[in-house]
Amino acid sequence: MKWLIASFLIFLLGIFNVFAPVRGTTQYLFAPVQYGLQQLAFEINDVINFFSKLTQIRSENISLLEKNENFRSELLELRDLEEENLMLREQLRLQDSNNDESQLVLAKTLGSTAGQVGTMMILDKGEAYGIAKDDIVVKGNYLVGKVVNVTKNRSEVELITSPTLVITVIDSQTKTEGVSKGQFGTSMKMSRILPSEQVNVGDIILTSGRDGIFLPDLIVGEVTDVSEQSAEVLREANIHSIISLNSLRKVFVISSK
Amino acid sequence: MKRVIAFIIINLILVLIQESFLGNLLGTFTPNLVLAFAFSFLILNLDDIGFMNAFIGGVLLDLFGFETIGLSSLVFVGSLMMYFFIRKYLFRGWIFTIFSSFVVNILYLYVVSGFSASSRLLINSSASTALFAMFFFFSIRNLSGYFDNSEYRLKV
Numbered sequence: 001m002k003w004l005i006a007s008f009l010i011f012l013l014g015i016f017n018v019f020a021p022v023r024g025t026t027q028y029l030f031a032p033v034q035y036g037l038q039q040l041a042f043e044i045n046d047v048i049n050f051f052s053k054l055t056q057i058r059s060e061n062i063s064l065l066e067k068n069e070n071f072r073s074e075l076l077e078l079r080d081l082e083e084e085n086l087m088l089r090e091q092l093r094l095q096d097s098n099n100d101e102s103q104l105v106l107a108k109t110l111g112s113t114a115g116q117v118g119t120m121m122i123l124d125k126g127e128a129y130g131i132a133k134d135d136i137v138v139k140g141n142y143l144v145g146k147v148v149n150v151t152k153n154r155s156e157v158e159l160i161t162s163p164t165l166v167i168t169v170i171d172s173q174t175k176t177e178g179v180s181k182g183q184f185g186t187s188m189k190m191s192r193i194l195p196s197e198q199v200n201v202g203d204i205i206l207t208s209g210r211d212g213i214f215l216p217d218l219i220v221g222e223v224t225d226v227s228e229q230s231a232e233v234l235r236e237a238n239i240h241s242i243i244s245l246n247s248l249r250k251v252f253v254i255s256s257k
Numbered sequence: 258m259k260r261v262i263a264f265i266i267i268n269l270i271l272v273l274i275q276e277s278f279l280g281n282l283l284g285t286f287t288p289n290l291v292l293a294f295a296f297s298f299l300i301l302n303l304d305d306i307g308f309m310n311a312f313i314g315g316v317l318l319d320l321f322g323f324e325t326i327g328l329s330s331l332v333f334v335g336s337l338m339m340y341f342f343i344r345k346y347l348f349r350g351w352i353f354t355i356f357s358s359f360v361v362n363i364l365y366l367y368v369v370s371g372f373s374a375s376s377r378l379l380i381n382s383s384a385s386t387a388l389f390a391m392f393f394f395f396s397i398r399n400l401s402g403y404f405d406n407s408e409y410r411l412k413v
Contacts, residue, residue: 027321
């Protein structure tokens with residue numbers, strides 16, 4: 001009770017500002033101490049903020065690195081799309097010029113079947129995309145091959161370098177006609193060239209369309225060698241594909257559906 | 258007399274730390290060290306010393322502040338008296354004391370702020386005060402146990 005009474009008395013005196021000089025003196029005397037304690041508190045706060053922001057900066061850095069990786073990935077995808085776009089444009093331009101009403105299906109290559117490198121190729125699209133057996137496979141204006149097997153989501157393509165694929169061809173310069181057959185997955189041989197007809201090294205060989213299988217005017221390859229004229233009735237010429245068939249990533253299938 | 262001077266010095270240090278150090282460091286979690294110190298003696302059933310510390314600490318708090326001198330000590334001592342009577346006739350135990358320190362600090366902040374303190378400040382500061390009351394209680398108990406067992410006896 002004595003403490004309550006004492007507090008009340010002091011409160012009453014305080015209302016009349018009796019202790020103002022005491023307060024002033026006390027605050028003046030202890031101001032440096034209070035200032036020092038305050039500065040100490042500020043410095044401790046700065047240290048804490050520094051280390052807490054360090055973690056924040058680290059988190060931001062990791063987040064930025066992740067975003068950078070995502071952007072790179074997106075950039076690669078966009079470049080891929082840009083390339084596809086250019087290919088589509090080119091193909092459509094060619095399609096328009098041929099007045100062809102066939103449907104183009106863009107497919108990615110998945111390599112070749114075992115033991116068939118250079119003669120066969122697998123595509124990532126199949127019947128589900130309208131691809132059927134005997135559909136022609138091209139890249140731009142270059143003939144790649146023919147679809148020989150189809151499943152729902154895969155297609156097997158026989159390349160023009162396959163020894164079992166025969167194509168009727170024509171020399172774009174001399175208009176000499178012949179038949180092209182693959183040579184062990186590396187090149188082709190144009191045969192049944194009449195002795196009176198001319199085929200020169202460097203000539204571009206196109207499909208003639210006479211076989212009723214391949215569309216005409218598709219590029220098969222370039223003549224690299226012509227057999228010497230001899231007593232044989234028919235001559236032959238070696239053809240190499242201008243595009244690298246083994247390193248194709250995307251091709252078009254001319255679907256007849 | 259020595260005891261009074263010792264408690265004046267202790268409360269002075271507590272006021273300085275509370276006002277100038279912890280205020281800038283802990284923000285709304287700044288505890289009322291003076292009140293916590295006073296309550297710790299009440300938990301130890303040293304009521305008279307508790308009231309004395311409440312009075313001294315309250316006056317010192319007002320000297321370093323801007324409120325009417327005597328207001329803080331009046332609120333502290335008055336609240337402690339209410340707690341004393343409740344403890345005597347109704348509730349006991351240290352949990353009730355800790356809870357009382359929480360409530361008294363809310364009351365004190367409410368009065369000192371002119372009945373306009375934010376609820377966040379009231380709760381955060383009072384929770385810290387209750388925690389410090391427990392800390393002071395354990396510290397004083399262990400210290401007094403040390404002195405009781407050694408050559409130097411502290412007469413409380």
